[in-house]
Amino acid sequence: xxxxxxxxxxxxxxxxxxxxxxxxxxxxxxxxxxxxxxxxxxxxxxxxxxxxxxxxxxxxxxxxxxxxxxxxxxxxxxxxxxxxxxxxxxxxxxxxxxxxxxxxxxxxxxxxxxxxxxxxxxxxxxxxxxxxxxxxxxxxxxxxxxxxxxxxxxxxxxxxxxxxxxxxxxxxxxxxxxxxxxxxxxxxxxxxxxxxxxxxxxxxxxxxxxxxxxxxxxxxxxxxxxxxxxxxxxxxxxxxxxxxxxxxxxxxxxxxxxxxxxxxxxxxxxxxxxxxxxxxxxxxxxxxxxxxxxxxxxxxxxxxxxxxxxxxxxxxxxxxxxxxxxxxxxxxxxxxxxxxxxxxxxxxxxxxxxxxxxxxxxxxxxxxxxxxxxxxxxxxxxxxxxxxxxxxxxxxxxxxxxxxxxxxxxxxxxxxxxxxxxxxxxxxxxxxxxxxxxxxxxxxxxxxxxxxxxxxxxxxxxxxxxxxxxxxxxxxxxxxxxxxxxxxxxxxxxxxxxxxxxxxxxxxxxxxxxxxxxxxxxxxxxxxxxxxxxxxx
Amino acid sequence: xxxxxxxxxxxxxxxxxxxxxxxxxxxxxxxxxxxxxxxxxxxxxxxxxxxxxxxxxxxxxxxxxxxxxxxxxxxxxxxxxxxxxxxxxxxxxxxxxxxxxxxxxxxxxxxxxxxxxxxxxxxxxxxxxxxxxxxxxxxxxxxxxxxxxxxxxxxxxxxxxxxx
Numbered sequence: 283x284x285x286x287x288x289x290x291x292x293x294x295x296x297x298x299x300x301x302x303x304x305x306x307x308x309x310x311x312x313x314x315x316x317x318x319x320x321x322x323x324x325x326x327x328x329x330x331x332x333x334x335x336x337x338x339x340x341x342x343x344x345x346x347x348x349x350x351x352x353x354x355x356x357x358x359x360x361x362x363x364x365x366x367x368x369x370x371x372x373x374x375x376x377x378x379x380x381x382x383x384x385x386x387x388x389x390x391x392x393x394x395x396x397x398x399x400x401x402x403x404x405x406x407x408x409x410x411x412x413x414x415x416x417x418x419x420x421x422x423x424x425x426x427x428x429x430x431x432x433x434x435x436x437x438x439x440x441x442x443x444x445x446x447x448x449x450x451x452x453x454x455x456x457x458x459x460x461x462x463x464x465x466x467x468x469x470x471x472x473x474x475x476x477x478x479x480x481x482x483x484x485x486x487x488x489x490x491x492x493x494x495x496x497x498x499x500x501x502x503x504x505x506x507x508x509x510x511x512x513x514x515x516x517x518x519x520x521x522x523x524x525x526x527x528x529x530x531x532x533x534x535x536x537x538x539x540x541x542x543x544x545x546x547x548x549x550x551x552x553x554x555x556x557x558x559x560x561x562x563x564x565x566x567x568x569x570x571x572x573x574x575x576x577x578x579x580x581x582x583x584x585x586x587x588x589x590x591x592x593x594x595x596x597x598x599x600x601x602x603x604x605x606x607x608x609x610x611x612x613x614x615x616x617x618x619x620x621x622x623x624x625x626x627x628x629x630x631x632x633x634x635x636x637x638x639x640x641x642x643x644x645x646x647x648x649x650x651x652x653x654x655x656x657x658x659x660x661x662x663x664x665x666x667x668x669x670x671x672x673x674x675x676x677x678x679x680x681x682x683x684x685x686x687x688x689x690x691x692x693x694x695x696x697x698x699x700x701x702x703x704x705x706x707x708x709x710x711x712x713x714x715x716x717x718x719x720x721x722x723x724x725x726x727x728x729x730x731x732x733x734x735x736x737x738x739x740x741x742x743x744x745x746x747x748x749x750x751x752x753x754x755x756x757x758x759x760x761x762x763x764x765x766x767x768x769x770x771x772x773x774x775x776x777x778x779x780x781x782x783x784x785x786x787x788x789x790x791x792x793x794x795x796x797x798x799x800x801x802x803x804x805x806x807x808x809x810x811x812x813x814x815x816x817x818x819x
Numbered sequence: 820x821x822x823x824x825x826x827x828x829x830x831x832x833x834x835x836x837x838x839x840x841x842x843x844x845x846x847x848x849x850x851x852x853x854x855x856x857x858x859x860x861x862x863x864x865x866x867x868x869x870x871x872x873x874x875x876x877x878x879x880x881x882x883x884x885x886x887x888x889x890x891x892x893x894x895x896x897x898x899x900x901x902x903x904x905x906x907x908x909x910x911x912x913x914x915x916x917x918x919x920x921x922x923x924x925x926x927x928x929x930x931x932x933x934x935x936x937x938x939x940x941x942x943x944x945x946x947x948x949x950x951x952x953x954x955x956x957x958x959x960x961x962x963x964x965x966x967x968x969x970x971x972x973x974x975x976x977x978x979x980x981x982x983x
Binding site for chain 2 (some may be wrong): 312313315316318349350353481482483484485486487490522523524560561562563564565568577578579580581582583639641642643647648679682713715717721726729730733737739
């Protein structure tokens with residue numbers, strides 16, 4: 283389709299929306315679906331069909347963030363949000379549409395959880411219907427891709443992304459523009475774009491939400507990347523554990539091909555870009571880019587030494603660009619609204635916004651998107667609402683198995699790549715697990731070590747053997763069978779694993795242990811025994 | 820008896836065609852090994868030696884490579900699962916909120932640890948790294964359905980109510 287024809291489709295959809303602004307949006311992302319939001323939607327639709335006097339239409343929309351209170355239901359155009367809606371509530375809800383909102387189920391949209399958010403990646407999730415391309419188009423979707431192919435040069439796009447200051451959202455924080463430029467300059471008969479959607483961090487569900495709620499935003503970001511670097515094919519490497527995301531991505535690719543937004547001659551231009559899905563099979567190490575490439579090539583997901591970097595020799599030895607889901611999802615907005623707008627958010631080194639998944643011992647479990655540089659305290663205490671049941675928050679774990687625990691006394695640090703690193707943690711992909719005073723930090727350290735031990739691919743010795751040894755030694759600490767000498771041994775082994783492992787998994791595996799040792803050393807020491815007791819046991 | 824075996828073989832051949840379709844889609848390329856194994860598991864529920872041999876022959880790969888890949892990835896199962904499956908999420912959020920207690924309770928009640936199946940093939944208990952439903956922690960996936968805020972006793976009751 284030509285851009286004009288697509289604009290008409292968007293216009294038609296907008297007209298339908300304008301004709302019927304009374305809409306009830308039910309969240310159909312995985313979190314709410316598992317609280318039976320699918321049934322809520324069906325019941326609502328049947329109830330509304332029977333009520334000719336109520337001019338509302340019920341539709342399935344994307345994630346509205348507050349997963350702890352699902353199923354969430356929004357009522358437009360009044361902008362009312364209901365929480366914890368059960369099928370039994372539907373008659374009362376339908377009745378209330380003509381009068382005043384039901385107070386008891388209403389969410390306070392003035393609460394910090396909603397007020398402090400700035401949405402770029404999660405923008406309009408509450409309005410876009412995930413399974414309709416027309417809906418994405420009507421909300422400004424694919425405008426960025428259309429503007430690229432109908433006039434802006436790849437060099438311009440590269441420049442825009444570079445100036446935006448966007449950095450890799452998968453955790454590493456490598457400047458995205460620089461990565462794109464390297465691949466654009468690399469020589470190769472073919473080039474590839476890969477979207478890393480193998481969200482493996484336990485405790486992170488940001489990418490899942492984006493994949494499920496706005497699959498087209500990711501496809502658009504990938505196509506723009508392809509245009510900028512001169513690639514004609516892309517692979518979306520997604521976890522098989524996310525069946526709903528896979529299903530919606532497949533549908534989105536088919537729709538985009540039908541509308542000429544993917545495939546040959548995109549929007550009637552000379553640009554060709556095709557996207558295929560590859561299913562992951564449950565290996566955390568496949569988040570590492572060379573391991574991911576091996577997996578797409580049908581092999582075991584084992585990393586190889588870099589250089590050569592994938593930007594020079596990647597998939598089938600061709601130059602390859604690999605970015606994370608959230609990174610790609612930022613791109614369309616940057617192209618439409620400009621690099622300066624994006625760079626105006628965040629801090630000097632970390633621009634823009636970041637999506638976080640709040641979970642663990644916290645009131646408002648869910649997804650938030652905040653400008654970089656916001657303090658941890660604002661996120662955890664104001665937006666997250668603190669710990670439930672009168673408990674006090676002790677620490678926040680960021681960055682999953684590669685990250686660390688930040689104690690409550692340091693909650694005033696700004697959340698950006700550099701500050702978190704200085705604290706001995708990392709930004710990571712965006713999982714934030716909150717722990718209260720009942721959580722033992724030694725136990726948490728062992729939990730992550732168990733994870734790294736069983737996810738180690740086994741290729742290099744420091745990681746394969748080191749993580750197993752560390753896990754066993756932590757077990758001895760917990761069993762009350764370790765001495766101060768053992769603790770010193772743990773620390774030196776951590777250093778060895780960190781400095782000699784082949785890939786990021788091993789290099790960062792000691793982080794949770796080291797950061798808990800740094801801030802909660804007394805918890806370890808309380809479990810230690812004296813030298814002579816050790817000999818006696 | 821003989822006709823039954825023949826029937827089973829014919830049925831098996833029919834199902835194998837689903838795998839064949841996937842291999843053909845990728846031009847029987849060795850690169851499509853993981854996609855093919857996904858297809859095998861989707862069709863048969865698990866990947867047995869017989870299937871691995873057929874895949875190796877069809878994709879022109881050494882059997883050792885097929886076996887290596889099938890065992891490397893956690894998602895692939897080499898043994899059949901029970902009639903019901905209960906996947907306990909061991910993501911960080913679920914762990915903090917007591918996923919361990921769920922596993923313990925299942926072991927107490929049904930005598931199965933993670934990765935095991937009851938002797939009557941009724942129930943398989945498995946673990947997942949993170950099912951991405953951290954908002955509902957602790958979460959389990961019982962027969963493909965995600966259950967949130969799981970309490971061990973309620974889960975046991977729910978499993979007992981399932982058809983045998």
